[in-house]
Amino acid sequence: VATHDENQVTLWSTQLIFQGITDRYDKIHSIAFSPTNRVLAIACGDGKIRVLNTADRSERYSIEIGEALIPRKVKFSPDGNQLVASWAKDSQARFVLVGIWNASTGSLIKKLSHLPGHQRNLEFTFSPNGDLLATSSQYPYHITLWNTASGEKVASKTDFNNTQSNVIFSPDGEFVISSGQEGDGTGTISVWKHTTNETTVLRGHTSAVK
Numbered sequence: 388v389a390t391h392d393e394n395q396v397t398l399w400s401t402q403l404i405f406q407g408i409t410d411r412y413d414k415i416h417s418i419a420f421s422p423t424n425r426v427l428a429i430a431c432g433d434g435k436i437r438v439l440n441t442a443d444r445s446e447r448y449s450i451e452i453g454e455a456l457i458p459r460k461v462k463f464s465p466d467g468n469q470l471v472a473s474w475a476k477d478s479q480a481r482f483v484l485v486g487i488w489n490a491s492t493g494s495l496i497k498k499l500s501h502l503p504g505h506q507r508n509l510e511f512t513f514s515p516n517g518d519l520l521a522t523s524s525q526y527p528y529h530i531t532l533w534n535t536a537s538g539e540k541v542a543s544k545t546d547f548n549n550t551q552s553n554v555i556f557s558p559d560g561e562f563v564i565s566s567g568q569e570g571d572g573t574g575t576i577s578v579w580k581h582t583t584n585e586t587t588v589l590r591g592h593t594s595a596v597k
Contacts, residue, residue, distance in 0.1 A: 422467040430458035448493035464517040497538025514560040523554040
C-alpha cells in the first residue's frame with residue numbers, strides 16, 4: 388500500500404504488482420494494515436478515519452471525533468482487535484488526545500486523558516502482547532504507558548532532558564526504548580525498565596537517532 392502527493396491510496400497486489408486499486412481521499416496523514424492484512428485504516432485530512440476491507444475496498448465504518456480535530460496517525464493492536472489513533476487540533480500538529488476503538492465495530496473503547504503541552508511529533512506503539520500502549524512526545528518531553536483495556540495511565544517518565552521521538556517496546560515487553568537528541572545535536576537512546584523505573588541512557592551518536 389502506498390500514499391503520495393495526489394492524496395491517493397494505492398493498494399497493490401503482491402502477486403500482480405502492476406495491478407493496483409486506487410482511491411482518492413482528502414490529504415492522507417497515515418495508513419495501517421490490520422495483522423491479517425484484510426483491513427486498512429486511513430487517517431484523512433477531512434477529520435475522518437476510514438476503515439476499509441482490502442479485498443473489495445468497501446468501507447466498514449468511519450470514525451470522526453469532531454471539535455475540529457484531525458486524525459494524524461493510526462495503528463492496529465498486535466491481535467487486530469483494537470485500533471488506536473492520535474488526533475491533532477490544527478495544521479501545526481498539536482496533538483490533544485489518543486483514542487482506542489474496537490477494530491471490528493468502530494465503537495470507542497476509551498479516550499485517553501488529554502495530553503499536556505503542544506505534543507508535536509507524538510508517537511505511540513503497542514507492547515508485544517497488546518496490553519500496554521506507550522506514547523511519547525515533545526514539549527514537554529515524556530513517555531506515558533496506558534492500559535489498553537481500561538485506558539488508565541499505568542506509568543510515566545518525565546525526567547528526560549532532551550527530545551524523545553520514536554518509541555518501541557523490547558520483544559519481552561519489559562523495556563521501553565526511545566530515541567532522543569541533546570541540545571548540542573548529539574543523539575541518545577533511552578532504555579526504560581518501566582516496572583522498576585530504572586533508565587539507562589546510551590550516548591555517543593553524533594546526530595539525532597531516528
